[in-house]
Amino acid sequence: MARLLRWDPCIAHRGDEVPIFVDEYFKDPSRKVLFIGGAGFDPRSAIVASLLSSACKNVRAFLIKENRPNPTQGLVKKAEDSRTALASAFSQHEIVSIEIFGADGAVVGGRNVVVALHDQDFGSVTDVVVDVSALSIGTSFPMIKYLVERFDGGGGSTNLHVFVAHEAALDEAIVPIPCDVPGYIHGFRGASTLDRSLGAAKLWLPQLARQRRSTLTRLYSFLEQPHDTCPILPFPASNPRLGDEIASDFLTEFESSWSVDTRNIVYAAEDDPLDLYRTILKLDDLRRPVFEEFGGSLLVLSPVGSKVMALGALMAALERDLPVAYLEAIGYNFADLPESGQPDPFLVHLWLEGDVYPQPRPPLKNDWKTQK
Known part of the structure; x- marks a missing residue:
């Protein structure tokens, strides 16, 4: 229930x-x-x-x-x-x-x-x-x-x-330069490092964004190949094709290293953090009874890109003590946008x-x- x-x-x-x-x-x-x-x-x-x-x-x-x-x-x-x-x-x-x-x-x-x-x-x-x-x-x-x-x-x-x-457009123009050390955000380790979670079925929920491929590839390696990956894409979005465009950047990961079934892609509204918040907790509720007798279930979040969607991940992580894997930026590249339009x-x-x-x-x- x-x-x-x-x-x-x-x-x-x-x-x-x-x-x-x-x-x-x-x-x-x-x-x-x-x-x-x-x-x-x-x-x-x-x-x-x-x-x-x-x-x-x-x-x-x-x-x-x-x-x-x-x-x-x-x-x-x-x-x-x-x-x-x-x-x-x-x-x-x-x-x-x-x-x-x-x-x-x-x-x-x-x-x-x-x-x-x-x-x-x-x-x-x-x-x-x-x-x-x-x-x-x-x-x-x-x-x-x-x-x-x-x-x-x-x-x-x-x-x-x-x-x-x-x-x-501004989110895409500001591109983080990732550091070399992935880890968990301070205060957001959850149960990831506890002995009781060693046998848990680990589900990774990375929030995908343009020009974040190297960051998410490193995080996947840091998590030591999670059992399943459910990428998060924005839909609906201000650009109706944004989700498809982002997914095309990760086709290699979808088809090989991450082995993503298209039915496992998570869609969440680009402009409503509550949509992603409720979706993550619904996934958590569905998985817990299924894996309870087999070591348990562990959801790991990796919010990158849109801060609106990241707030939805934050609320879910706060409520259920979910770990948040992240790669801090050591610097930024910022492409100036035209002032008009x-x-x-x-x-x-x-x-x-x-x-x-x-x-x-x-x-x-x-x-x-x-x-x-």
């Missing part, structure tokens, strides 16, 4: 609904907001910040500057422009530098951002707003997990909102915790303290 889902129903807004929600909700003078966002080169970094600062005057900003080795001067200049725009939006702001890699080359960004966030004062804050538009997956996932678990069971006293500005970013808002949800809620299945 399917279990109750923590975020079904989930309070969410998409597209033109988002500016209306921000204006109506955050104009309340009793709202005291902590804004958390990326202060990097992504041109979407100031979109949500601008909406929020226009609606709410009582905002304190915690701006994250992700430091990677040897960035190009072009990206440095874009990041400086973004920080200027964010600083002008918030009179009260703090820019925190987060080292993504340690001196030995180890990926430490997720751990570092949680430590920095732990020192923040949440005492008088009514709402925490996280904008992941200009944050990497390796930074935003641990941070959101920390906040969800901090506010979970708190009686609804603090509201947690997650926003993202999605633009498919590009659609406005599509906005998504998820209300993850707070006073809109009755208590008690379906519990999170996790073991965060043992992974810190």
Whole structure:
């Protein structure tokens, strides 16, 4: 029997609904907001910040500057422009530098951002707003997990909102340069390293995207050839043929190394994280009783590409303590897009915790303290 889902129903807004929600909700003078966002080169970094600062005057900003080795001067200049725009939006702001890699080359960004966030004062804050538009997956996932678990069971006293500005063309223009060390995102090992999971039937759910073939090939090797692979493709999407175009990039993997049956391809809406969230949990519910007598079932997620779909994977990973295999970017290639003719970013808002949800809620299945 399917279990109750923590975020079904989930309070969410998409597209033109988002500016209306921000204006109506955050104009309340009793709202005291902590804004958390990326202060990097992504041109979407100031979109949500601008909406929020226009609606709410009582905002304190915690701006994250992700430091990677040897960035190009072009990206440095874009990041400086973004920080200027964010600083002008918030009179009260703090820019925190987060080292993504340690001196030995180890990926430490997720751990570092949680430590920095732990020192923040949440005492008088009514709402925490996280904008992941200009944050990497390796930074935003641990941070959101920390906040969800901090506010979970708190009686609804603090509201947690997650926003993202999605633009498919920009996602394709920003291409990560993967590092050499795949691994699990900080706080998202799940049961992957436990002895009881050694014999589990491992299902890999990689989110496919253009120009991510080498990244996903390395992750497949890191997972030591999972028993089954169910690639995730966007459909419906702004480009109706996007799923087919992405799949064509991975034909070799589908037919040989991954051995993908076309019936096992997972389709999820490009602009709705809840669609992928529910699909992943449905797969988990279907597999658990089937493999219960044969070592169990283990789902492993690998979100790359669209951050909207990645948020759906994040919600599923939080709820079921699923491992998230990831290859951190050591740098980025960014192809400039023409200034005219590009659609406005599509906005998504998820209300993850707070006073809109009755208590008690379906519990999170996790073991965060043992992974810190």
